[in-house]
Amino acid sequence: MSTTEPQSNIPATEEPIGRSVLNLFGVRPGNAYAYEQKAMPSVIHFDITFESTHDAIESLVLPPPLKSDRSEPPIVTISYFTNAEVYAYDGRNTPYQAVMLTARTQWGDRKGVAGWEFVDGLYGDKTAMDIMGPWGLHFGMLKKFADIKVSHTGAHEFNVEVIRRGKLLIKLGLRAGDPVDDTELRAFNQSSLGVFGVREFPNVDYTGYIERSIVISDPVTEDRVARAWHADSGFVELHSGELDELADLPVNAITGAYVYDSSSRKEHFGARYILADLLDEHHTTQAPAPAPAPAPAPAPAPATH
Numbered sequence: 001m002s003t004t005e006p007q008s009n010i011p012a013t014e015e016p017i018g019r020s021v022l023n024l025f026g027v028r029p030g031n032a033y034a035y036e037q038k039a040m041p042s043v044i045h046f047d048i049t050f051e052s053t054h055d056a057i058e059s060l061v062l063p064p065p066l067k068s069d070r071s072e073p074p075i076v077t078i079s080y081f082t083n084a085e086v087y088a089y090d091g092r093n094t095p096y097q098a099v100m101l102t103a104r105t106q107w108g109d110r111k112g113v114a115g116w117e118f119v120d121g122l123y124g125d126k127t128a129m130d131i132m133g134p135w136g137l138h139f140g141m142l143k144k145f146a147d148i149k150v151s152h153t154g155a156h157e158f159n160v161e162v163i164r165r166g167k168l169l170i171k172l173g174l175r176a177g178d179p180v181d182d183t184e185l186r187a188f189n190q191s192s193l194g195v196f197g198v199r200e201f202p203n204v205d206y207t208g209y210i211e212r213s214i215v216i217s218d219p220v221t222e223d224r225v226a227r228a229w230h231a232d233s234g235f236v237e238l239h240s241g242e243l244d245e246l247a248d249l250p251v252n253a254i255t256g257a258y259v260y261d262s263s264s265r266k267e268h269f270g271a272r273y274i275l276a277d278l279l280d281e282h283h284t285t286q287a288p289a290p291a292p293a294p295a296p297a298p299a300p301a302p303a304t305h
Contacts, residue, residue: 026090096129112194116142140197
Protein backbone atom coordinates (compact mmCIF):
# COMPACT_ATOMS: atom_id res chain seq x y z
CA MET A 1 0.00 0.00 0.00
CA SER A 2 1.47 3.29 -1.04
CA THR A 3 1.93 6.01 1.56
CA THR A 4 2.55 8.68 -1.04
CA GLU A 5 0.05 11.52 -0.89
CA PRO A 6 -1.84 12.29 -4.11
CA GLN A 7 -0.14 14.99 -6.14
CA SER A 8 -1.95 18.29 -6.65
CA ASN A 9 -3.13 18.99 -10.18
CA ILE A 10 -2.80 22.74 -9.56
CA PRO A 11 0.37 24.27 -11.11
CA ALA A 12 2.75 25.47 -8.41
CA THR A 13 2.52 29.07 -9.66
CA GLU A 14 -1.27 29.03 -9.20
CA GLU A 15 -1.53 27.42 -5.76
CA PRO A 16 -2.78 29.72 -2.98
CA ILE A 17 0.08 31.16 -0.98
CA GLY A 18 -1.59 30.03 2.26
CA ARG A 19 0.79 29.21 5.14
CA SER A 20 3.63 28.51 2.73
CA VAL A 21 7.12 29.59 3.78
CA LEU A 22 6.69 32.10 0.92
CA ASN A 23 3.73 33.70 2.72
CA LEU A 24 5.53 37.00 3.36
CA PHE A 25 6.24 37.37 -0.37
CA GLY A 26 2.48 37.47 -0.97
CA VAL A 27 2.72 35.74 -4.35
CA ARG A 28 4.15 32.55 -5.81
CA PRO A 29 7.20 32.64 -8.10
CA GLY A 30 6.12 33.57 -11.60
CA ASN A 31 3.57 36.09 -10.36
CA ALA A 32 5.77 38.82 -8.86
CA TYR A 33 6.13 42.47 -9.88
CA ALA A 34 2.73 42.57 -11.59
CA TYR A 35 2.41 46.32 -11.08
CA GLU A 36 3.27 49.31 -13.23
CA GLN A 37 5.20 51.70 -10.99
CA LYS A 38 8.83 51.51 -9.98
CA ALA A 39 9.62 49.15 -7.12
CA MET A 40 11.27 52.02 -5.21
CA PRO A 41 10.13 55.36 -6.68
CA SER A 42 11.97 57.64 -4.25
CA VAL A 43 14.75 56.62 -1.85
CA ILE A 44 16.44 59.45 0.05
CA HIS A 45 20.09 58.55 0.63
CA PHE A 46 22.54 60.20 3.00
CA ASP A 47 25.94 58.80 1.99
CA ILE A 48 29.38 59.09 3.55
CA THR A 49 32.43 57.48 1.98
CA PHE A 50 35.52 56.62 3.97
CA GLU A 51 38.87 55.00 3.35
CA SER A 52 39.39 51.68 5.11
CA THR A 53 41.53 48.65 4.14
CA HIS A 54 40.99 45.95 1.53
CA ASP A 55 41.39 43.18 4.11
CA ALA A 56 38.76 44.70 6.42
CA ILE A 57 36.38 45.24 3.50
CA GLU A 58 36.63 41.56 2.57
CA SER A 59 36.05 40.50 6.17
CA LEU A 60 33.28 42.90 7.22
CA VAL A 61 31.57 44.40 4.15
CA LEU A 62 31.59 41.94 1.24
CA PRO A 63 29.83 38.57 1.33
CA PRO A 64 32.26 35.70 0.69
CA PRO A 65 33.63 34.64 -1.71
CA LEU A 66 33.58 38.18 -3.20
CA LYS A 67 36.86 40.07 -2.82
CA SER A 68 37.68 43.75 -2.63
CA ASP A 69 38.57 45.34 -5.97
CA ARG A 70 42.23 46.07 -5.29
CA SER A 71 42.56 48.10 -8.47
CA GLU A 72 40.53 50.77 -6.63
CA PRO A 73 41.17 52.55 -3.32
CA PRO A 74 39.67 50.71 -0.30
CA ILE A 75 36.61 52.94 -0.04
CA VAL A 76 33.48 52.01 1.92
CA THR A 77 30.16 53.77 1.40
CA ILE A 78 27.94 53.93 4.46
CA SER A 79 24.44 55.07 3.61
CA TYR A 80 21.45 55.94 5.75
CA PHE A 81 18.32 55.95 3.63
CA THR A 82 14.57 56.20 4.00
CA ASN A 83 12.35 54.18 1.69
CA ALA A 84 8.79 55.24 2.44
CA GLU A 85 7.29 54.11 -0.86
CA VAL A 86 8.63 50.67 -1.72
CA TYR A 87 6.70 47.86 -3.37
CA ALA A 88 7.79 44.29 -2.86
CA TYR A 89 6.96 41.14 -4.81
CA ASP A 90 3.17 41.44 -4.53
CA GLY A 91 2.97 45.24 -4.79
CA ARG A 92 2.28 45.94 -1.10
CA ASN A 93 3.91 49.04 0.33
CA THR A 94 6.71 48.04 2.72
CA PRO A 95 8.13 51.23 4.29
CA TYR A 96 11.53 50.90 5.92
CA GLN A 97 14.77 52.68 6.73
CA ALA A 98 18.27 51.25 6.63
CA VAL A 99 21.97 51.79 7.16
CA MET A 100 23.91 50.05 4.42
CA LEU A 101 27.62 49.29 3.97
CA THR A 102 28.92 48.70 0.44
CA ALA A 103 32.28 48.52 -1.32
CA ARG A 104 33.63 47.83 -4.79
CA THR A 105 34.18 44.25 -5.88
CA GLN A 106 34.57 42.24 -9.04
CA TRP A 107 34.07 38.72 -10.36
CA GLY A 108 36.09 37.90 -13.43
CA ASP A 109 35.85 40.93 -15.69
CA ARG A 110 32.65 42.22 -14.08
CA LYS A 111 33.00 45.12 -11.65
CA GLY A 112 30.37 46.43 -9.26
CA VAL A 113 29.48 46.88 -5.60
CA ALA A 114 28.20 44.59 -2.85
CA GLY A 115 27.45 44.81 0.84
CA TRP A 116 24.76 44.44 3.46
CA GLU A 117 22.47 46.51 5.68
CA PHE A 118 20.68 47.03 8.97
CA VAL A 119 16.92 47.57 8.48
CA ASP A 120 14.14 49.00 10.63
CA GLY A 121 10.52 50.00 10.21
CA LEU A 122 10.35 53.58 9.02
CA TYR A 123 7.50 54.44 11.37
CA GLY A 124 8.53 52.26 14.31
CA ASP A 125 6.78 49.04 13.25
CA LYS A 126 9.23 46.33 12.18
CA THR A 127 6.39 44.04 11.09
CA ALA A 128 5.60 46.53 8.31
CA MET A 129 8.82 45.43 6.60
CA ASP A 130 9.10 41.81 7.72
CA ILE A 131 9.60 40.78 4.07
CA MET A 132 13.12 42.22 4.33
CA GLY A 133 14.56 39.04 5.84
CA PRO A 134 13.29 36.71 3.07
CA TRP A 135 13.89 39.41 0.45
CA GLY A 136 17.54 39.58 1.47
CA LEU A 137 17.93 35.82 1.11
CA HIS A 138 16.40 35.87 -2.35
CA PHE A 139 18.33 38.96 -3.48
CA GLY A 140 21.61 37.74 -2.02
CA MET A 141 22.13 40.57 0.49
CA LEU A 142 22.29 40.18 4.27
CA LYS A 143 19.65 42.31 6.03
CA LYS A 144 19.68 42.48 9.83
CA PHE A 145 16.88 43.95 11.94
CA ALA A 146 18.06 46.78 14.22
CA ASP A 147 16.83 49.92 15.98
CA ILE A 148 17.74 52.95 13.87
CA LYS A 149 17.42 56.33 15.56
CA VAL A 150 17.72 59.70 13.81
CA SER A 151 18.37 62.96 15.67
CA HIS A 152 18.23 66.33 13.92
CA THR A 153 20.96 68.60 15.24
CA GLY A 154 20.34 71.52 12.88
CA ALA A 155 18.16 72.64 9.98
CA HIS A 156 20.05 70.41 7.53
CA GLU A 157 22.17 68.41 9.95
CA PHE A 158 21.47 65.12 11.72
CA ASN A 159 22.97 62.08 13.41
CA VAL A 160 21.99 58.43 12.97
CA GLU A 161 22.50 55.60 15.46
CA VAL A 162 22.19 51.86 14.82
CA ILE A 163 21.50 49.76 17.93
CA ARG A 164 21.23 46.00 17.91
CA ARG A 165 20.69 43.77 20.96
CA GLY A 166 21.17 46.78 23.20
CA LYS A 167 24.57 47.78 21.77
CA LEU A 168 25.41 50.86 19.74
CA LEU A 169 27.06 49.63 16.56
CA ILE A 170 27.10 52.67 14.27
CA LYS A 171 26.90 56.41 14.73
CA LEU A 172 27.15 58.72 11.76
CA GLY A 173 26.22 62.25 10.83
CA LEU A 174 26.42 64.84 8.10
CA ARG A 175 25.13 68.24 7.01
CA ALA A 176 23.38 68.69 3.66
CA GLY A 177 24.52 71.61 1.52
CA ASP A 178 23.79 73.11 -1.90
CA PRO A 179 22.21 71.19 -4.78
CA VAL A 180 24.56 69.71 -7.37
CA ASP A 181 24.45 71.18 -10.87
CA ASP A 182 23.20 69.37 -13.96
CA THR A 183 26.68 68.21 -14.97
CA GLU A 184 27.28 66.66 -11.56
CA LEU A 185 23.84 65.05 -11.62
CA ARG A 186 24.57 63.40 -14.97
CA ALA A 187 27.90 62.17 -13.55
CA PHE A 188 26.05 60.75 -10.57
CA ASN A 189 23.82 58.68 -12.83
CA GLN A 190 26.64 57.60 -15.13
CA SER A 191 28.73 56.39 -12.18
CA SER A 192 26.14 53.77 -11.21
CA LEU A 193 27.58 50.25 -10.91
CA GLY A 194 26.16 46.75 -11.04
CA VAL A 195 25.08 45.27 -7.72
CA PHE A 196 26.46 41.85 -6.76
CA GLY A 197 25.00 39.42 -4.28
CA VAL A 198 25.67 35.90 -3.03
CA ARG A 199 22.71 33.54 -2.77
CA GLU A 200 23.20 30.66 -0.33
CA PHE A 201 20.53 28.03 0.32
CA PRO A 202 21.40 25.01 2.52
CA ASN A 203 20.15 21.51 1.92
CA VAL A 204 17.49 19.91 4.11
CA ASP A 205 19.86 18.65 6.84
CA TYR A 206 22.16 21.72 6.71
CA THR A 207 25.19 19.71 5.62
CA GLY A 208 25.65 21.39 2.25
CA TYR A 209 24.00 23.62 -0.32
CA ILE A 210 21.32 23.26 -2.95
CA GLU A 211 22.36 26.65 -4.36
CA ARG A 212 25.37 28.89 -3.85
CA SER A 213 25.77 31.46 -6.58
CA ILE A 214 27.09 34.90 -7.45
CA VAL A 215 24.25 37.07 -8.77
CA ILE A 216 24.19 40.57 -10.22
CA SER A 217 21.89 43.34 -11.38
CA ASP A 218 23.17 45.47 -14.23
CA PRO A 219 23.80 49.19 -13.61
CA VAL A 220 21.08 51.70 -14.36
CA THR A 221 22.66 54.90 -15.68
CA GLU A 222 19.52 56.82 -16.68
CA ASP A 223 16.53 58.09 -14.73
CA ARG A 224 17.85 56.88 -11.38
CA VAL A 225 19.12 59.85 -9.40
CA ALA A 226 16.57 62.65 -9.67
CA ARG A 227 18.10 65.16 -7.24
CA ALA A 228 21.34 65.45 -5.28
CA TRP A 229 23.04 67.78 -2.84
CA HIS A 230 26.57 68.27 -1.61
CA ALA A 231 27.19 67.48 2.05
CA ASP A 232 29.92 68.02 4.62
CA SER A 233 30.78 67.60 8.29
CA GLY A 234 30.44 63.86 7.86
CA PHE A 235 31.65 61.51 10.58
CA VAL A 236 31.41 57.75 11.14
CA GLU A 237 31.90 55.79 14.37
CA LEU A 238 31.85 51.98 14.34
CA HIS A 239 31.55 49.68 17.35
CA SER A 240 31.30 45.93 17.82
CA GLY A 241 28.47 43.67 18.94
CA GLU A 242 27.49 40.02 18.68
CA LEU A 243 28.24 38.80 15.11
CA ASP A 244 29.05 42.39 14.11
CA GLU A 245 32.72 43.19 14.74
CA LEU A 246 32.45 46.61 13.09
CA ALA A 247 35.11 48.16 15.32
CA ASP A 248 37.56 46.14 13.21
CA LEU A 249 36.57 48.13 10.09
CA PRO A 250 38.98 51.10 10.15
CA VAL A 251 37.69 54.57 9.32
CA ASN A 252 41.01 56.00 8.19
CA ALA A 253 39.66 59.14 6.51
CA ILE A 254 36.32 60.58 5.39
CA THR A 255 36.55 60.97 1.61
CA GLY A 256 33.15 62.38 0.66
CA ALA A 257 29.48 62.90 1.46
CA TYR A 258 26.35 63.30 -0.66
CA VAL A 259 22.60 63.41 -0.28
CA TYR A 260 20.47 62.23 -3.18
CA ASP A 261 17.03 61.02 -4.22
CA SER A 262 17.20 57.80 -6.24
CA SER A 263 14.80 55.21 -7.58
CA SER A 264 14.95 51.51 -8.46
CA ARG A 265 12.90 49.94 -11.21
CA LYS A 266 11.28 46.58 -10.57
CA GLU A 267 13.56 45.17 -13.29
CA HIS A 268 16.49 45.75 -10.91
CA PHE A 269 15.04 42.86 -8.89
CA GLY A 270 13.13 40.89 -11.53
CA ALA A 271 16.02 40.88 -14.04
CA ARG A 272 18.73 39.81 -11.59
CA TYR A 273 20.71 36.87 -12.92
CA ILE A 274 23.33 34.30 -11.96
CA LEU A 275 26.88 35.24 -12.85
CA ALA A 276 28.55 32.12 -11.46
CA ASP A 277 27.36 28.82 -9.98
CA LEU A 278 29.69 28.19 -7.04
CA LEU A 279 28.61 24.55 -6.76
CA ASP A 280 29.99 23.93 -10.23
CA GLU A 281 33.71 23.25 -9.92
CA HIS A 282 34.30 25.36 -13.04
CA HIS A 283 32.19 28.29 -11.70
CA THR A 284 30.06 28.20 -14.83
CA THR A 285 29.19 31.67 -16.07
CA GLN A 286 25.53 32.12 -17.03
CA ALA A 287 25.56 35.86 -17.64
CA PRO A 288 25.31 37.84 -20.86
CA ALA A 289 28.34 39.75 -22.07
CA PRO A 290 29.25 42.65 -19.76
CA ALA A 291 28.08 46.11 -20.67
CA PRO A 292 30.75 48.74 -21.39
CA ALA A 293 32.13 50.30 -18.25
CA PRO A 294 30.79 53.82 -17.54
CA ALA A 295 33.15 56.75 -17.88
CA PRO A 296 34.88 57.77 -14.63
CA ALA A 297 32.91 60.32 -12.62
CA PRO A 298 33.87 62.43 -9.62
CA ALA A 299 30.77 61.52 -7.63
CA PRO A 300 30.66 58.24 -5.68
CA ALA A 301 28.55 55.54 -7.29
CA PRO A 302 25.12 55.47 -5.59
CA ALA A 303 24.51 52.12 -3.96
CA THR A 304 21.43 50.08 -4.62
CA HIS A 305 19.61 47.65 -2.34
